[in-house]
Amino acid sequence: MGDWKTRLGDRIPAELGRQIDIFETQMELRRQGKLDEKLFAETRLRRGVYGQRYDNGKRHDGVDTRPLEYPCGDLTKGPETVWDAPGMQRIKLPMGMLGADQLDALAEVAEEYSDAILHVTTRQDIQLHFVHIGDTPDMMRRLAAVGITTQEACGNAVRNVTACQYAGVCAGQAFDVTPYANALTDYLMGHKDTQDFGRKFKIAFSGCEPEPCGVANFHDLGAIAAVRDGERGFKVLVGGGLGAVPQQAKVLSEFVSEAELLPVAQAVCRVFARLGERKNRARARLKFVVQKLGIEEFRRVVAAERAEIPEDERWRAYLGDLSVTDETPLRPPAPLETGGDPAFERWRQSNVRPQRQAGYSVATIRLPLGDFTSTQARAISDLARRYTGDTLRLTVEQNICLRWVPDADLPALFSDLQALGLDEAGASEIGDIVACPGTDTCKLGISSSRGLAGELERHLAGREHHPDVRRLHIKASGCFNSCSQHHVADIGFLGVSRNVGGRRVAHFQLVVGGEWARNGGSYGLAIGAFPSKRIPAVVDRLTELWTAEREDGERLQAFIRRFGRAKIKAALEDLRAVPAYDEDPSFYADWADAREYTIGDMGVGECAGEVVSFAEFGLADSEREIFEAQLQLEAGAAPEAAQLAYRSMLSAAKALIRIENIDVADEPDAIVGEFRARFHETRKFWDPFAKDKFASYLFKVHADPPNGVDEETAHRQIEEASLFIEAAHACYDRLQESANA
Amino acid sequence: MPDARQIAVKIHAVGELDQAALIPIFHKWIQERRIDDQLLIDVVDYRHVHEGPGVMLIAHEAHYGLDSAGGVLGLRYTAKHDDAGPLADKLREALRRALVAAVALEGEPALAGSLSFDTSAIEIEISDRLSGATGDDLGAAARELLAPALGDVNIAIREDPRLAPQIAVTAAAPRPSAELLATILQA
Numbered sequence: 001m002g003d004w005k006t007r008l009g010d011r012i013p014a015e016l017g018r019q020i021d022i023f024e025t026q027m028e029l030r031r032q033g034k035l036d037e038k039l040f041a042e043t044r045l046r047r048g049v050y051g052q053r054y055d056n057g058k059r060h061d062g063v064d065t066r067p068l069e070y071p072c073g074d075l076t077k078g079p080e081t082v083w084d085a086p087g088m089q090r091i092k093l094p095m096g097m098l099g100a101d102q103l104d105a106l107a108e109v110a111e112e113y114s115d116a117i118l119h120v121t122t123r124q125d126i127q128l129h130f131v132h133i134g135d136t137p138d139m140m141r142r143l144a145a146v147g148i149t150t151q152e153a154c155g156n157a158v159r160n161v162t163a164c165q166y167a168g169v170c171a172g173q174a175f176d177v178t179p180y181a182n183a184l185t186d187y188l189m190g191h192k193d194t195q196d197f198g199r200k201f202k203i204a205f206s207g208c209e210p211e212p213c214g215v216a217n218f219h220d221l222g223a224i225a226a227v228r229d230g231e232r233g234f235k236v237l238v239g240g241g242l243g244a245v246p247q248q249a250k251v252l253s254e255f256v257s258e259a260e261l262l263p264v265a266q267a268v269c270r271v272f273a274r275l276g277e278r279k280n281r282a283r284a285r286l287k288f289v290v291q292k293l294g295i296e297e298f299r300r301v302v303a304a305e306r307a308e309i310p311e312d313e314r315w316r317a318y319l320g321d322l323s324v325t326d327e328t329p330l331r332p333p334a335p336l337e338t339g340g341d342p343a344f345e346r347w348r349q350s351n352v353r354p355q356r357q358a359g360y361s362v363a364t365i366r367l368p369l370g371d372f373t374s375t376q377a378r379a380i381s382d383l384a385r386r387y388t389g390d391t392l393r394l395t396v397e398q399n400i401c402l403r404w405v406p407d408a409d410l411p412a413l414f415s416d417l418q419a420l421g422l423d424e425a426g427a428s429e430i431g432d433i434v435a436c437p438g439t440d441t442c443k444l445g446i447s448s449s450r451g452l453a454g455e456l457e458r459h460l461a462g463r464e465h466h467p468d469v470r471r472l473h474i475k476a477s478g479c480f481n482s483c484s485q486h487h488v489a490d491i492g493f494l495g496v497s498r499n500v501g502g503r504r505v506a507h508f509q510l511v512v513g514g515e516w517a518r519n520g521g522s523y524g525l526a527i528g529a530f531p532s533k534r535i536p537a538v539v540d541r542l543t544e545l546w547t548a549e550r551e552d553g554e555r556l557q558a559f560i561r562r563f564g565r566a567k568i569k570a571a572l573e574d575l576r577a578v579p580a581y582d583e584d585p586s587f588y589a590d591w592a593d594a595r596e597y598t599i600g601d602m603g604v605g606e607c608a609g610e611v612v613s614f615a616e617f618g619l620a621d622s623e624r625e626i627f628e629a630q631l632q633l634e635a636g637a638a639p640e641a642a643q644l645a646y647r648s649m650l651s652a653a654k655a656l657i658r659i660e661n662i663d664v665a666d667e668p669d670a671i672v673g674e675f676r677a678r679f680h681e682t683r684k685f686w687d688p689f690a691k692d693k694f695a696s697y698l699f700k701v702h703a704d705p706p707n708g709v710d711e712e713t714a715h716r717q718i719e720e721a722s723l724f725i726e727a728a729h730a731c732y733d734r735l736q737e738s739a740n741a
Numbered sequence: 742m743p744d745a746r747q748i749a750v751k752i753h754a755v756g757e758l759d760q761a762a763l764i765p766i767f768h769k770w771i772q773e774r775r776i777d778d779q780l781l782i783d784v785v786d787y788r789h790v791h792e793g794p795g796v797m798l799i800a801h802e803a804h805y806g807l808d809s810a811g812g813v814l815g816l817r818y819t820a821k822h823d824d825a826g827p828l829a830d831k832l833r834e835a836l837r838r839a840l841v842a843a844v845a846l847e848g849e850p851a852l853a854g855s856l857s858f859d860t861s862a863i864e865i866e867i868s869d870r871l872s873g874a875t876g877d878d879l880g881a882a883a884r885e886l887l888a889p890a891l892g893d894v895n896i897a898i899r900e901d902p903r904l905a906p907q908i909a910v911t912a913a914a915p916r917p918s919a920e921l922l923a924t925i926l927q928a
Binding site: 002003004007051059061062068069070071084086104108111116117129130132134135210368369371372373374376378379420421422440450451454459592593594595624626 | 747768785790820821869871
């Protein structure tokens with residue numbers, strides 16, 4: 001039958017081919033047990049070969065946790081990761097740029113190695129699921145033959161460099177950031193200064209400050225195009241990040257000239273490699289380095305590092321031809337001559353954006369949950385060949401854009417999209433929900449973000465919304481790691497679990513107050529946990545409250561600040577109720593999942609009843625205190641807010657301690673000491689993935705109690721306390737189940 | 742005749758179905774190890790995708806699902822991770838697997854007979870572009886396998902160089918899935 005390496009021959013670029021051959025050899029060494037599993041895991045991650053849920057060889061089938069007996073036996077592809085278990089392949093597409101031939105190739109590999117579904121991520125990648133590791137070298141070869149690499153898609157590396165999808169065609173841009181993002185991508189890929197990170201590193205480019213498209217504010221390194229005295233450059237931001245505890249990036253420099261972009265980025269990378277944490281993965285991102293040093297010192301360190309870097313001609317060579325990433329429209333510009341039917345007009349209003357180049361527009365294809373079939377992919381390739389040429393871009397909102405569409409062609413394009421079922425209006429509106437993979441495929445998922453998003457999209461479809469409601473952004477993450485970027489949503493959700501009557505129930509924390517505009521301008525805070533099955537009602541109630549009570553033109557974020565979290569929480573309070581299992585068992589399964597909800601195992605019993613009362617009461621106290629902390633922050637009382645956050649953690653810790661020692665004293669030293677001895681050192685308070693990250697939040701703030709903190713610090717401490725309380729809930733659940741086992 | 746590695750078979754469905762009903766069914770199949778010589782892993786919901794794979798049952802060896810590609814609902818079985826082998830053998834096995842699943846779904850109490858399959862309309866694809874087998878090869882293998890059971894069959898070959906070889910098999914009249922399965926098993 002032949003093989004792909006032979007068939008593709010020198011269509012595979014030599015260096016990419018060599019890297020793939022090396023990976024294939026490493027796979028064989030691993031199969032023979034001659035390569036350590038941890039080392040192999042990082043190796044494959046740096047090629048985008050990722051794990052998926054259940055790849056530890058176990059799965060709860062609704063009745064019990066059962067082994068998945070793969071043919072490979074004990075062979076692993078990483079710690080607790082079975083060789084044969086299906087995985088996810090992440091495919092980097094710098095700046096989300098895609099050509100028609102590339103999309104065809106992606107369709108092919110999706111069909112042969114995956115489930116024929118291509119998924120667009122919030123970082124402009126494509127992900128394929130249910131891929132066997134044995135298929136990955138050939139997949140990589142087939143993609144390499146069309147100029148796509150999976151190199152450094154995951155792992156402790158520079159991840160996909162993203163850029164706003166309108167770069168080059170946007171009326172508001174300072175200039176086209178595409179060639180700069182492209183140059184930085186090429187420069188840093190495989191660079192010796194980016195191979196020794198303790199954690200991932202994310203870069204984003206934006207053409208302007210006010211719009212959200214580039215979301216530069218929450219990246220390790222963000223670059224916003226700027227022009228000063230006629231010279232091109234960038235406002236460079238560093239140390240941003242979402243994750244469990246979001247951090248706004250700080251300004252490294254208001255203006256870095258285009259000539260200095262690459263060396264400054266390299267200097268930041270070198271500082272990260274040198275000073276970044278390595279042992280404690282929970283504190284290994286660049287944001288912790290910036291936090292620890294303070295931005296002034298960080299600037300000084302980067303400047304000193306920059307001065308040490310040997311000159312590299314690649315820093316400026318690309319500036320000689322910035323047109324290398326320019327797109328050539330396929331067809332001449334032409335105005336839209338006639339109005340269309342209502343469906344076309346609705347689609348045009350939401351999904352079409354005029355370009356700065358007269359007579360052209362960008363048409364966004366709204367992809368449900370970021371998914372499309374291989375058949376649709378080929379059809380989109382054909383549309384590109386017919387209307388625009390190789391001008392496709394993926395977006396961080398999990399859609400795909402066709403740029404350079406002549407306005408006169410929009411009705412015909414719409415008609416073609418209708419035939420493909422890709423004519424859905426409302427791109428980037430309330431019904432276009434961004435969701436991470438969640439419990440569908442992610443090992444870290446706590447609740448079904450995709451199930452929720454699918455349900456919300458159905459719930460919101462076909463309804464007449466107030467125009468301002470239509471423009472809201474909803475994002476749903478399956479856990480606290482914020483892969484859907486829920487912190488910057490108008491209405492965000494993060495998956496959590498709650499124990500109700502001895503059974504676990506999927507919940508989502510409602511996060512409000514985030515700002516998508518201004519490059520992800522600010523972060524929301526959680527307002528309370530709601531059962532997953534009530535989330536559609538939560539969205540309805542919140543939007544109705546806003547439209548009824550807001551002052552003229554008041555945006556949701558401003559409304560929340562003015563109206564107050566306490567009143568919003570009160571207005572939603574009844575939606576937190578979970579009916580008894582006998583009354584409505586549907587609450588005890590997550591969306592689109594027939595199994596009773598679990599985060600690994602479940603148990604129901606009575607012998608811990610008395611203890612449950614103390615613990616539940618204490619945990620409820622802690623939740624009240626954290627909410628009060630938010631109110632204090634809202635009122636501008638940052639120090640008081642930080643104190644309350646600290647107290648809420650003490651309350652949660654004490655709630656757990658009282659399970660074992662009902663007489664624990666109220667003094668913080670006693671609480672922290674007992675917590676450390678009884679729960680931390682015994683690993684009862686331990687997250688399988690975050691390890692002791694959450695316990696460290698309490699220890700850190702106890703060692704250095706809040707005093708005179710600023711708003712940003714208080715915000716962060718509230719976030720950390722919220723996570724500690726969630727971890728306390730999880731710990732309590734495990735203790736209860738053990739007691740009943 | 743060239744070897745093939747992965748074959749996909751789609752048997753057209755008859756009747757209306759809200760695919761949400763398949764979610765608990767496929768989870769139950771996993772619990773009960775309904776297909777005992779395949780490792781059933783998970784259920785995936787792609788109902789939101791237009792003419793997509795619908796609700797899928799993921800196994801280590803294959804994917805099952807109620808697929809709506811081309812606007813036609815059908816049970817699709819896609820073999821995965823197969824070793825290369827004679828096309829006729831691969832085809833027989835894929836068809837057998839698809840029919841086993843079809844019979845099982847038709848008999849699912851939760852569906853109350855709302856779903857059945859039209860064995861006179863079957864699509865077959867070599868989902869592996871390395872295979873040297875062509876649409877003609879596939880058609881010949883399909884005719885040899887199915888004609889004894891279905892009578893005269895018409896084979897339409899999909900001609901698109903970008904796509905893996907695919908044929909559409911139609912017959913004058915269907916056989917019940919269980920009967921066709923029995924015939925395949927004896928072949």
